[in-house]
Amino acid sequence: MRPRSVHRGVVVVGALVVAIGLTSCGSSSSGTGSATAVPSASASITKDAALAAMVPSAIASKGTLTIGTDASYAPNEFIDTDGKTVIGMDADLAKAIGTVLGLKVNMQNAPFGTLVEGVKTGKFDLGMSSFTINADREAQVDMVSYYSAGTSWAVAAGNPTGLTPDNACGKKVAVQRDTVQVADITARSKQCTDAGKPAIAIEQFTLQSDSTSAVVTGKDDAMLADSPVVAYAVKQTGGKLEVVGTTYDTAPYGIAVPKGQGDYAKAIQGAVQKLIDSGAYTQILKTWNVDSGAVTTSEINPTP
Numbered sequence: 001m002r003p004r005s006v007h008r009g010v011v012v013v014g015a016l017v018v019a020i021g022l023t024s025c026g027s028s029s030s031g032t033g034s035a036t037a038v039p040s041a042s043a044s045i046t047k048d049a050a051l052a053a054m055v056p057s058a059i060a061s062k063g064t065l066t067i068g069t070d071a072s073y074a075p076n077e078f079i080d081t082d083g084k085t086v087i088g089m090d091a092d093l094a095k096a097i098g099t100v101l102g103l104k105v106n107m108q109n110a111p112f113g114t115l116v117e118g119v120k121t122g123k124f125d126l127g128m129s130s131f132t133i134n135a136d137r138e139a140q141v142d143m144v145s146y147y148s149a150g151t152s153w154a155v156a157a158g159n160p161t162g163l164t165p166d167n168a169c170g171k172k173v174a175v176q177r178d179t180v181q182v183a184d185i186t187a188r189s190k191q192c193t194d195a196g197k198p199a200i201a202i203e204q205f206t207l208q209s210d211s212t213s214a215v216v217t218g219k220d221d222a223m224l225a226d227s228p229v230v231a232y233a234v235k236q237t238g239g240k241l242e243v244v245g246t247t248y249d250t251a252p253y254g255i256a257v258p259k260g261q262g263d264y265a266k267a268i269q270g271a272v273q274k275l276i277d278s279g280a281y282t283q284i285l286k287t288w289n290v291d292s293g294a295v296t297t298s299e300i301n302p303t304p
Contacts, residue, residue: 044280045096045275048101051267051271051274052100052267054262054266055264056262060102065097065098065125065126066106066108066124067094067105067108068110068114068115068118068123068126068127068128069109070207072112073225074208074229074232074236075228075229076130077089077128088288089228089285089288090128090129092287093272096280097272100270100274101267107128111178112178116140116141116256120258122258126255126268127141130229132149132180132253133145133251133254133302134180141256141258141259142256142301143255143300143302144255144265144268144298144299144300145252145253145254146272146281147253147285147293147295149226149250150227150249150251151226151227151247152226152243153165153223153224154215154222154224154230154233154234154241154243155222155242156216156221156240156241163244164244169200170197171201172200172219173203174223176211177204181225182202185202189202203219208225208229212233212237212241215241228293266300269299273298276296276298281294
């Protein structure tokens with residue numbers, strides 16, 4: 001979810017190579033490299049001593065923020081062409097947050113469904129992976145808002161099955177496991193059966209890139225995902241996909257922060273707000289062509 005001359009992966013479909021900018025490495029790789037450099041226009045980002053002092057001593061002493069992410073969600077987070085480095089909007093924002101707090105950033109690639117638990121157990125210092133803020137997540141971790149996105153649908157170009165989000169009964173629909181879209185499509189399928197129509201055949205994938213590939217290859221009729229991810233997939237597949245319907249259920253993204261860590265969440269919120277106020281935040285979003293979801297205020301545990 002940008003003008004892009006690099007950072008492009010491929011999906012191989014038989015003899016066809018479809019350039020979609022989505023890595024096939026996904027969560028099976030462990031991206032140990034830190035995020036790509038923050039855009040040069042934001043090079044003036046500096047450490048804020050007051051915010052850095054709020055970081056727990058155990059993290060400050062090691063000098064590194066270990067951040068869990070599912071790097072299959074381009075352009076928010078995905079694997080670079082080196083097969084290991086996590087890049088994308090979240091990666092660049094994470095590195096900028098680290099700079100404000102005087103810390104290096106290590107983005108660790110892991111399955112999406114394991115990230116919140118990883119933050120709770122201390123495996124990750126933070127989780128930053130396009131988490132839609134909701135009550136369930138706020139009950140487990142503190143959520144620091146930093147972006148706004150909704151749900152969009154994509155189908156094969158020309159929409160050969162005539163599918164719409166409100167008329168998908170009997171169709172095969174792809175979705176990434178453990179996302180808010182699973183509940184969405186499950187509820188829609190129940191509406192179908194309650195009305196005496198065929199259920200939606202829901203195919204859940206561990207990686208968002210596999211959901212996209214399922215529609216590109218014709219295996220599934222449609223997919224739904226966060227709006228910037230769908231927009232990016234449409235662009236990168238070179239006309240093989242198109243958006244159907246309009247974006248809905250817009251909600252904030254949140255950075256997952258462990259609870260009970262003093263002012264830690266305030267440090268993360270303050271760093272995000274400083275990036276917003278300085279203009280560095282908008283510059284990073286524009287680098288990835290996702291500035292339509294920019295926010296002006298970061299909050300801790302906003303009401304879902």
